[in-house]
Amino acid sequence: MTQTLALPVIASTGSIDAYIQSTKQFPILTEEEEFSLATRFHEENDLEAARQLVLSHLRLVVSIARGYLGYGLPHADLIQEGNIGLMKAVKRFDPRQGVRLVSFAIHWIKAEIHEYVLRNWRLVKVATTKAQRKLFFNLRSLKSGSEALSPAQIADISQQLNVKPEEVAEMETRLSGRDLALDAGNDEDDAVAPIAYLEDSRHEPMRVLERQAADHLQGEGLQAALGILDERSRRIVEARWLADDPATLHELAAQFGVSAERIRQIESKAMQKMREHLTPLAA
Structure with missing residues (x-):
């Protein structure tokens, strides 16, 4: 289903506003219309019915994704992940249960966005349970x-x-966490400013060794990890994580002529391969 449904896409970061506006052109379904479409999809495998169910709920994904902007991740990618959750919800939705799709889909949309945030938000390294x-x-x-x-x-x-x-x-x-001024800039507060009590530990032997190891891991180690990837995977990782202006999934999808979901799969597999290569170096 995900490969057949023709959904509006976010071609670039600059078109996010246009995409959001486009989602509002699809009417909200009545309960009777929703029941009819969901029944057609599940009993007759009518993909056009499934498409209409998805399109009518795209604005819901936009609304939910907006709530996760505080994590510093691209709005376009949050919406993309939410759309994946929406399609999963449509596939699993049973209209005979007496629950509207909007209530059922919220769980699946948030679940996909949660997974994306946990994979990519740099401050959270361990959130597995x-x-x-x-x-x-x-x-x-x-x-x-x-x-x-x-x-x-x-x-x-x-x-x-x-x-x-x-x-x-x-x-x-x-x-x-927030930034704290090193120097208070006020004579009365100088005694309690961080600069008054922080020691310079840069030249301690252990710190020097740790810094050298980190430099190696981020320099030669990173280049070695990139070197084990095929050309397409390496270009995707570099564009997503190492560029000054990171590319979105849809920008890379257009560049490589594949779906955004395929780009996400390639990226995930490449990152896992790099982690396995870098783990022994960090030990």
Whole structure:
């Protein structure tokens, strides 16, 4: 189904607004229309019916994807991942259950976007358990304001999400971290400014060795890892992760003449191959 449905695509970052506007041209289905289309798709494998179900819910994906812009990921890619979730929802939707597709699809759309965010958001290196993922995506909404959580609030949230209090505290630090001026610039505050108490540890033997190892990993190690990839995979990884202006999935799809989903698959496989190559070097 995903290869047959002709959906509006985001050709480039500059066309995101045009894409969003295009999703609004598709009418919202009535309950009777939705039931009829879903029945045709599941009983007769009518792909045109499935296409109409997907098109009528594209605006839902845009709305949900907008809520994840705070993670610094391209809006176009968030929408693309959400559309994959929407198509999975249409494929699994049973109209006889008495639930509207919009309610059923929200779970699948968010699930795909969650996976994309966890794969790509650099601050979160480990979020593998269900509880950790729940913490990652719900901590902001559970905080009552911008102030730091109190011990009692940390304990309450850890109980709600079934994680350790120290995991809540660590995740809050990652999500709310901000820059701190090294020099206060005020004579009265100089004594408590970071510059007054931070030591220069750059020349400690262990730090020097760690820095050399990191430089090797990011320089020669990275080039060696790129070298094990085929030309197309290497170009995709470089365009997505090493370019000053990273390309979107749809831009690369147009360049290589394949679907955006195929580009995502190639990227995922290439990144896994590189990780396996770099892991021994980082040990």
